[in-house]
Amino acid sequence: MSSYVCANCGFESNKWIGKCPACNEWNSFKEVSRIIGKKNSKSISQNISLTKLAISPISEIVVDSEARIKTGINEFDCVLGGGIVPGMVILLGGEPGTGKSTLMLQLAKMLSLKDKKILYVSGEESSQQIKIRSDRLNTNSENILLMCCNQIEQIEPTVKEHAPDLLIVDSIQSVYSSVIDSYQGSVTQLRECSNYLTKLAKNNNIPTIIIGHVTKDGVVAGPKTIEHMVDTVLYFESDKSGFHKILRTSKNRFGSTNEIGIFEMTSNGLNEAPNPSMTFISTNEMRSGDVISCISEGSRNFFIEIQALLNDTNYGNAQRVAVGYEQKKLAMILAVIEKNTGIPLGNNDVFINIIGGLKIKDSAIDLAVVASIFSGFSDIALSKNSVFIGEVGLNGEVRTASNINSRINESLKLGFKEVVLSKNSNIDSKFKNKVKMIKDISELFKLYF
Numbered sequence: 286m287s288s289y290v291c292a293n294c295g296f297e298s299n300k301w302i303g304k305c306p307a308c309n310e311w312n313s314f315k316e317v318s319r320i321i322g323k324k325n326s327k328s329i330s331q332n333i334s335l336t337k338l339a340i341s342p343i344s345e346i347v348v349d350s351e352a353r354i355k356t357g358i359n360e361f362d363c364v365l366g367g368g369i370v371p372g373m374v375i376l377l378g379g380e381p382g383t384g385k386s387t388l389m390l391q392l393a394k395m396l397s398l399k400d401k402k403i404l405y406v407s408g409e410e411s412s413q414q415i416k417i418r419s420d421r422l423n424t425n426s427e428n429i430l431l432m433c434c435n436q437i438e439q440i441e442p443t444v445k446e447h448a449p450d451l452l453i454v455d456s457i458q459s460v461y462s463s464v465i466d467s468y469q470g471s472v473t474q475l476r477e478c479s480n481y482l483t484k485l486a487k488n489n490n491i492p493t494i495i496i497g498h499v500t501k502d503g504v505v506a507g508p509k510t511i512e513h514m515v516d517t518v519l520y521f522e523s524d525k526s527g528f529h530k531i532l533r534t535s536k537n538r539f540g541s542t543n544e545i546g547i548f549e550m551t552s553n554g555l556n557e558a559p560n561p562s563m564t565f566i567s568t569n570e571m572r573s574g575d576v577i578s579c580i581s582e583g584s585r586n587f588f589i590e591i592q593a594l595l596n597d598t599n600y601g602n603a604q605r606v607a608v609g610y611e612q613k614k615l616a617m618i619l620a621v622i623e624k625n626t627g628i629p630l631g632n633n634d635v636f637i638n639i640i641g642g643l644k645i646k647d648s649a650i651d652l653a654v655v656a657s658i659f660s661g662f663s664d665i666a667l668s669k670n671s672v673f674i675g676e677v678g679l680n681g682e683v684r685t686a687s688n689i690n691s692r693i694n695e696s697l698k699l700g701f702k703e704v705v706l707s708k709n710s711n712i713d714s715k716f717k718n719k720v721k722m723i724k725d726i727s728e729l730f731k732l733y734f
């Protein structure tokens with residue numbers, strides 16, 4: 286029996302349709318054969334062999350915390366929550382050209398130095414191409430086994446024969462299963478192949494990393510459909526300059542999902558950022574409109590620089606543009622400033638930019654955004670030694686941020702002299718004379734401008 290599946294979004298139909306009702310794509314329906322149970326088979330309950338499964342009280346299950354494999358790439362381990370867990374399946378998504386293959390080859394090298402065997406299955410590049418990259422990265426090792434193939438069923442015999450400690454599949458879009466009658470890279474193939482790899486990983490207890498491409502416009506028709514099958518989903522992104530690469534967790538059954546790892550792409554491959562928390566702070570002089578804040582991502586804090594530019598509006602409506610900060614949040618902040626301080630911003634274009642191309646969700650940067658608007662408006666530059674942390678409410682009140690003590694601690698450790706935060710923050714007494722506590726944004730204005 287066959288059915289028709291949209292190659293673009295995976296919508297299924299019993300008959301061929303010209304235009305997909307789900308994603309509006311034309312001519313995207315392909316015939317696939319459906320695997321169904323044998324005719325006249327007995328009812329399911331009669332088919333299942335009723336072997337007794339071992340059960341045990343949860344209190345008696347022992348977890349081997351040492352079992353995690355440390356890869357030796359700290360930023361990678363940190364993002365995974367402390368290393369690779371046996372049998373774990375990781376999906377590594379990212380746009381073509383971000384450096385996924387490079388990262389995996391370097392990971393393979395680090396593990397090979399620890400006498401681990403790695404099976405690198407590539408469906409995208411020939412062994413020569415990988416060898417050239419490997420020479421460039423200096424990752425030649427007997428422990429890295431290379432297999433160039435596209436048919437997924439060929440992986441299992443190799444895994445059985447060589448028993449690798451890690452399996453890497455580059456990429457899920459380039460492999461196909463001969464069981465499914467659908468073309469390589471289609472949604473049905475992606476699902477089938479991921480299913481196959483997940484089973485292989487769980488049955489043999491081999492950690493597996495699956496690389497998946499994400500298209501430029503962020504439509505993740507491919508990897509999104511398989512996210513639920515894997516244990517951990519990582520996304521690898523470039524910042525605007527392309528120099529910094531950010532590794533992010535979007536799902537993790539074995540750790541926190543807020544972790545980020547930062548790498549730099551050099552001519553010899555990816556290096557871990559030497560001082561990740563300061564990566565996004567420029568060394569330039571502070572000018573009016575520049576403010577530093579501290580965001581908390583997972584177990585780490587990062588410092589970011591916010592810029593505001595205020596111009597007189599020349600053409601009709603005032604422009605309000607935020608890059609890296611939520612547009613609606615900016616409109617709200619401007620309204621709060623006008624209401625609570627009386628500063629007229631109606632005839633100003635306001636542009637907010639987060640340096641380094643980061644998109645910030647942490648609301649603790651509100652205070653820094655307000656400070657940068659004040660600074661841009663009054664044309665007074667702030668000191669490079671101050672960090673502004675806090676959320677701003679609709680009445681102009683400054684609210685405390687999460688993990689405030691760790692943020693203060695990190696700020697002082699990195700040489701900042703003063704942290705400006707909410708009066709209601711519950712801070713350690715040892716930080717008392719290093720912080721400036723304020724009630725609301727008009728107090729901020731009086732203090733600094």
Ligand code: TYD
Pocket residue numbers: 379380381382383384385386387388418421422550551552553554555
């Ligand atoms: P690659 O790992 O092939 O990306 P992906 O697998 O995600 O598609 O890396 C692609 C980019 O990285 C490519 O534009 C070249 C650059 N690169 C370097 O700058 N230095 C290096 O040492 C290597 C290997 C790649």
Ligand code: MG
Pocket residue numbers: 385386387409455
């Ligand atoms: Mg690649």
